[in-house]
Amino acid sequence: MTSRIPNIFNKNKSKNKKTFISYLVCGDPTKDITLSAMHTMSKYGVDIIELGIPFTDPIADGPTIQKSIDRSLKNNTSLHDVISVVKEFRKENNDTAVVLMGYMNPVHKMGVAKFAKKINDTGIDGVLIVDSPPEESVILNKYLTKYKKSHIYLASPTTTDQRMKNISKMSSGYVYYVTIKGITGSQLSNVNSIRKNVNKIKKYSNNNLPVAVGFGIKDSSSAQKMAAFSDGIIIGSSIVELIHKYSNNEKKMNSKLSTYISSISNVI
């Protein structure tokens, strides 16, 4: 089926709500815990789940997500495993969008054509490859377009105006605006310049492409601030930390997670 993502943004817009996107690393500490957390997050207000594909050399990630990836790799979580978790997830959930997020090499190893076909067969909605900007993604983009899947690209404070135009043209689903120069888990800074850049991307986009912002959003107050001028917010490190903290007690993890997710969902 085609990507669920455009409908999700449209539906939220009509309800005057912003889209809630969460990130977690698949397989930390186990595939079962990941699956359980995915269900809880969607139940309490997450619209889109970015499911992290573990990779040994995550150059864009800070210590929190690096450690999460290390724990996942201790169980040899592979791209195949990540896809199988979504397959399980889809048995009970047909509404929440799932985006696979990660680095190029595991995808390269599987083969881009095979990867795209699996995405399609599994009911995955989109792909974000952090270290593969539009220039290096031509073939992947061709396949994702063929299957009507969302291809999400990053834009950042260092992205020039001309590039922002191209990125919003190349992207589908949403543009992921990285709020800061830095790695995941850093502190949020200049809200005004973030707002300015988000508006710029929106202006350049000729297909009303939503802009979601991520990096540095940790709690309801920062979520609310960012949601005020964007179409969606993305939370990663805080969720990864929370899952890790309570992962030895699944029930407690789900209860803590539901409280946290609700606290964000209620204010955006």
Place this chain on the structure above:
Amino acid sequence: MKRKINLKNYPSKSGHFDAFGGVYVSETLIHPLRELFSAYKKYATSASFKKTLNSQLKDYVGRPTPIYYAESLSKELGSSHIYLKREDLNHTGAHKINNALGQALLAKKMGKTRIIAETGAGQHGVATATACARLNLKCVVYMGEEDINRQSVNVYRMKLLGAEVVSVNSGTKTLKDALNEALRDWVTNVDDTHYIIGSVAGPHPYPMIVRDFQSVIGYEARNQFKKEYKCLPDYLVACVGGGSNAIGLFHPFLNDKVKIVGVEAGGSGIKSGKHAAPLSAGSPGVLHGNRTYIMEDENGQIKNTHSISAGLDYPGVGPEHSWLKDLKRVEYTAVTDDEALDAFFTLTQKEGIIPALETAHALAYAFQLAKKLKNKKILLNLSGRGDKDIDTIAKLKNIKL
């Protein structure tokens, strides 16, 4: 490989060597990489920049480095002749200073005030710290925890030179992870910081910039050889980790009738799986911003590497080497830790030159070649001196210093 390579076309505008290279980085780094490219084109090709760099290479680094004919060793091995391009005689003891100084001067021109670098054996870290001290730039060097332990002398040298050495304890705690950490620093501090990558690896334009700064080795060697011996060598040999000393020697000879061999770290042997030889036993993949031969498992995770030499202990290789391998212009092979160690002792004892353990890999292969071939001239890049490895060697021999 019969047809000539139009070297001017590589890398392409997009930074590719046909299927290799490119710019596989997150969006935040795209702009600084393009800025670097523009600055490099603007400054580094200008006559005044070249004049400054050349005068510093001459008076500060000690270039040109000589070519030394290892006569007695050659005679012992057979009828072939081994010539050593003495990069170990450079200031700081290795070829790394050629690139570090070039890039530090470029950073100065770009108005950057802070320099970061990654280092494996510590040679690039020392070279960068040296260039920064000389040019009054702040310097931070990322180094794997394991490498800090086995290259303690170089760590102290960097500190003496005023650099901050940051111990990296993520992943395998070696060069690969130091590179990850340097990239993370750069993405956070792009405004005032220039990242001096020490090898021909990383995203475009690094493989090109580092190659160009290191090519002084090959240009010099080609002229010196022609002048002294009225011919070109039959063989070029150099060790390959990321591959900067090798590309520096090879590049000016690529369109000559010269056989070229790159020697990787075979560790405990290719069959053992414990090595650092992606060109000999790896597959194309994406690591540290470029597509190149890498060591990966069946799921595309980067494998642990093993080499006695910290400078070669890297699971990837510069994309230009991958390209030259597939073009069959350069032959890549590997020698084991033990073979490299033998060569280390041989050169030390027969010629009175203590080579770096990295360089000893190239030596081991050149010695095999010299035994096999009749009357051939082999030019080897003696990329670094071995003082930094004395501790490692002594430990292997159970000697307490």
